[in-house]
Amino acid sequence: MTPSAQRYADRRASSFAAARLREGPDLFPESTSVRPGSELAWQSRWFAGHFGRDFTSANGQAVRIVQFGWWNHGAGPDFRDCAVEIDGVLRKGSIELDLDAADWEGHGHAGNPAYEDVVLHLYLFEDTNATRFTRTAAHREIPQVRLDPGSVPPGAVSIPPARPGRCLPAIRQLPPDDWLTFMEDAARFRMDRKARRWLRVASVHGEDEAWWQGFADAFGYARNQLPMTVLSQRLPLRWLQKRLPDAEAILFGVAGFLDGSALSHGDEPTRQYLRGLWESWWRYRAEFAPGEPHAPITWTLSGTRPTNHPQRRTAALAVVAASWKRIRPFLSPAAFDSRKAIALLASLEHPYWCRHYTLASAQASRPLALIGRSRAAECMANLCFPILLSERPELWEDYVRIPAAPVSERLRRAGLRLFGSEAATSDAITRLWQQQALLQIYDDFCMQDASDCARCPFPEQLASSSS
Template structure:
């Protein structure tokens, strides 16, 4: 009798399902019947080759996905500005999409308390089930498992995760497609012209600012600071660069960091430190800052501090600025 080549699989599944498990990290539930990741579901939603053509709703309604939305690579809902059509009745929905494995993940992730999720119109999950307790009443619960199971030949194992979101585009028409799709030479010329146009505008802005300051070092500093602010904090970073000129950073790295954080009104309280070493460092920054008595950004300048990736946090970006510019032009 031929031995099952996977004869240990059932034993391992029982080990995973029998708490406490010695083979599974704490806090990571074993999801019987689902062997993929949330990213697989995001790809499935984004790509019409995999996405079910419609979703059934309780009461006999169906939902068609006219546009899956823009894949959000930052904090917040997984897809932005999607368009759905609920029938019968031709009810159009336009908003954001959040994707999870289980319906209860909405509660587990605390989305109900996050303003970034106020525009969500559909909660897409693999498993069906009762809507989460905190899911707003207007948000449609859409389950993927049953519609996907009805699509013969579709396997989530076939999804190339690395191709998304940039290598795979939704089939909805792209801007300018009608004019440029069949004319690659014209498309290349248009892109080149658009690039030149943007560079021309930027060069004109830089020339005007250089005429104001007369200081190319300061101009370079302001532009790098704005870039460090990323798109959400460009304005505060640029204003900070003008309030605290690069010439004032001809000091040690720690002093430069203290000046930047203090002027930005972002110096944390020592008591909030996670460990004694961090507390000592913050106290050192406060000691350096109090000696300066420098101006601060006005209260009307607001920082985006939430729904950012950790590497985009202003305090971390200001640490980079201190490393770059402390003593650079002295």
């Protein structure tokens, strides 16, 4: 670990127990305006704090909301990374808000592992003649709180994704050079951690498989990183390389995308494309089709941009496999050139997927980049630079010149928390390395805090570092 990364690691370790540090999810809209009366409207009022913080559960427990978390508009519980005190015991997890107490069962949450971390179930209405319990798939009982609809004002509200934290004044008062040093320490720490993860995979499966799984993870974005990684693990690169003519079909089949429905409902280019895949897939179907003993890969589709649909990302992975002999030389420390590597990834094409968003979509009116320069640059920043920097320290100068990537929802929340506004964030964060540093700080401090900022040590650390 570099001295810079070690400085950040020491600061990080002194703030929270290392066992609690973890990655946060990546989802939150910039603002939310909703119709009164809908479930979204009640969720909006809840998140705005209109119901208050203190409640009594259905079985008489004292419930206090310490931290409202962030509002999840995708699959899974409604509010993530919350902190709730129940009879004085702090619990961290998710909160689900339903219109009716029966919706927990009616919506299938009871059997859905994605709801296993829910620590509080909120609802507004119930059948007083029925007694209902909220339980997870593991049969853990979840405290229930009935909210009083008459206790809040009517009408829709507009809510920012985050509010400024206590660290905002400390950041503003910190000398600019000190803040840049702190940011560099955080960025280097993040890179070092990614490199160590990659090295662990390489030690088990070899470097090529580690690169293969790394590309799959990068193509998965925040919502589908795990499914893409599982796909690359089930179909190792060395195995696919021996079956390149069939590789794309096998990837799509194992991913669960060859169910036959688009063969009859898709447009003519789609039907032709799928017929070609099926001509290969049928020979492997019995061995690899989702189902026992191969658990189906579960994809997250809600909230996913069309260009990031898992089917397009699977196609990109297939093209990487087919182009591996061209790509692999750029991944060696001696030959690595980020500009050439970005240009190569951005140039990869697919005759079908450069005109379609999904197997069910109509043909696009304009060509679509399979990977694109922005995603290619992020692959370099998140995968290649962290791994190669230890052997070529001078690559840091290339890394810090990479422009900022499109702002994710997690970056937007982090920027509002630390800088107070999107305009201030745009002024302060102009390079991709700064985005990575901001995410690391947000993960290590904001996401680990369970006091709604009140007891987070980050502001005091900043103040002491400048004294």
